[in-house]
Amino acid sequence: MKPLWKLLRSHLSVAQTVGFTLAGVVGMTVVLTALQAYRDVMPVFRAPDSFVRGDYLVLSKRVGTLQTFGLGGGGFSDEELRDLREQPFVREVGAFVPAEYRVKGSVGAGGVGFSTYLFFESVPDRFLDVQTEAWRFDPAQREIPIIIPRNYLNLYNFGFARSQGLPQISEGLFKRVTLDVELSGAGRSEHFRGRIVGLSNRLNTILVPESFIRWSNERFGGGSAAKEPLRVIVETDGPADERLTTYLADKGYEAEGGAPDDGRAVRLVRLAASGVAGVGLVFSVMAFYMLLLSIFLLLQKESRKLETLLLLGYRPGRIALPYVSLTLGLNLAVWCGALLLGWVIRAQYLPLLETMQEGYRPAGVALTLLCGLVLALLLTALNAVAIRRRIGRLGMRKE
Template sequence: MRLIWKVLRQNISIGQLFGFVLANIIGLTIIVLGLQLYLDIQPIMGDKAGFMRPDYMVVSKQVSNEAAVFGEKTTFSQAELDDIRSQEFVSKIGVFTPAQYSVYLSLMISSYELSTEMFFESVPDDFIDVNSEDWAYPNADDLVPIILPRAFLNLYNFSYAPSSSFGALSDDMINTMIIDLTLGDGAYQVKKKGRVVGFSSRLNTILVPQAFMTWANSTLTPDAEEEDPARIIVQVTNPTDKRIAEYFESHHLNVEGDKLDSSKAAWFVRILISGVMMVGLVICMLAFYVLVLSIFLLMQRNHDVIRNLRAIGYTSTKVAIPYQLIVLFTNMLSVVTAMVGMMAIRKYYLTYLADFAPDYQPATVTLAWIVLICFGLIVSAANAVLIKQAIKKTC
């Protein structure tokens, strides 16, 4: 191998190889940076805070002035539900079940009793992203699990508590509190105890498990007729699908929170990053072209040497190995350098991303490594095949 390398390394143009490596590093860095940036901003774009998965949307009908005045229904008919269910971007839907009984809630805070009338709603349990043991009902303690809107806690902590000389409450403190619940009226009244198992920043309702709601509605209001749902929860296949916004707008439906806006933003960011990655890919393709040209030029310059090696019995495989190793080495050098470059730039932009969300956790770089190494290996393999074919023709 040493002697073959000695005869074949003649005429290697360091300048050409350097040009390829530089172009390849720039292209690969852009590609992997785009990919990593996309992964790193997902936690911010996806808004995973809360108890709903990011691909869920809470949908209700827009309440027009006419509807308010004339009492038009703002509930979903079965046909409307079926139409939503049949959309391609919808993977499943669930309906909100409202409590048909009255709810009275009281809570002891710092020896003061806070009590208020409330309401409950429930959604199918598979839409709730909470530990299944916490959300089970009946559970071992026979406590009713409750998810509160985070806005309630914020209102208390930042508005009510300071003006009433109460201390602020943390999530953990709330979780340990037992809430007294008085459900229903008259003969159908029951008392229960409940516990807050979590807060939702995206769902403005008080949720209880579906099993509890079914039991309570049938027990406390046995004569009530089942009403059409006023709100539904929709799981979509891709939250950034622009057809979602188009459908909801054309059907005068509201999506709670800024879910649609964030979907549009995520879609825009995805397009932007895809564009940047395409630029990187084009640069890499050009770099690949430069490398192929360089190697073929080198083989052309060494044509006599290759021909003579073949004439003394060297196979095309053996003659190709030094050139293939050059390609592999330069590609892997580009991969590692691009990764180092990406990590350096990432370190810089992560400080900005962390400002968006205090509990922000960046994505891992494993996928970036896998993509880069696969890219390097595929390009090297393509080069290796081209080199082998060219040498086979040299006799």
């Protein structure tokens, strides 16, 4: 084996080796960094309070003349809900359940009392973008947990409070506000304590737990038969999907708010990660061919000596071993260098992600390590096959 190594070292170009290593490190660094950055960013998008968590639409039917005069229901029938759930771009459908009684809320602030009529609705818990252990109702405690839209607080702070000379309220203080809630209906009137447990960026309604809505509708709404929901919330694969747009137009459904644009953020991240990784793969392929070309040049320079070794009984695989070992060592060195540079780059963007989400936890690095190792071994295997064939051709030519 020593003569083979001496033969390899005698014409090994340091400049070509360094050039391959640098190109390989750049390529693999781009690939692995793109993969790891994508996995680190996705927890921000998937967080329950993220503005791009999933793709959600609130659907309703257009109000027509019959509904204006109280002659039409305007709700979603069981058949329509079933058809909606069966669409390939729909993941889940949930119905809004409204309160069927009168709700009046009162609160005092800064010596000034407020009193207004309210409305309560509920949706299945999986559609909430607020996580809290207080989201439950116990009739014995007489306390109602409430989630309100965040823009309600913004309207008060930057609109009403300023025009009326009232103090602005922080989110933390706002959650400590206790409402006096009066429910009346079916010949009953009772007082409850309302407590704001969260602010929603997704749903523009005053939410209470489903258990409370069903209990209170039975008690204050007369226990009437379940009505068709007037609004439904839909989790989709992507509101920007043309199939969804066509479906809503055909059915005459209206989507509330600007949700159809939300899914594009995730798609943009995926597209950017794919594009960057593609550029990295191009660099890796170029490095692969650079190393392969360098080794082929070595084989060409030493072709006569290699032919002699073949005549002496050396097998092509044994002759190829030093060259394959060289490519393996270089590819592993490239992998280690790429991991080091990737770690440096990751240390720069992780603090930014931590500021975007409270309690942020980055993704693990095991998958990135494995992908880098697989890429290095794959390039080595391709080089080994090419080298083995090249040496085999020398033997055939000699014969």
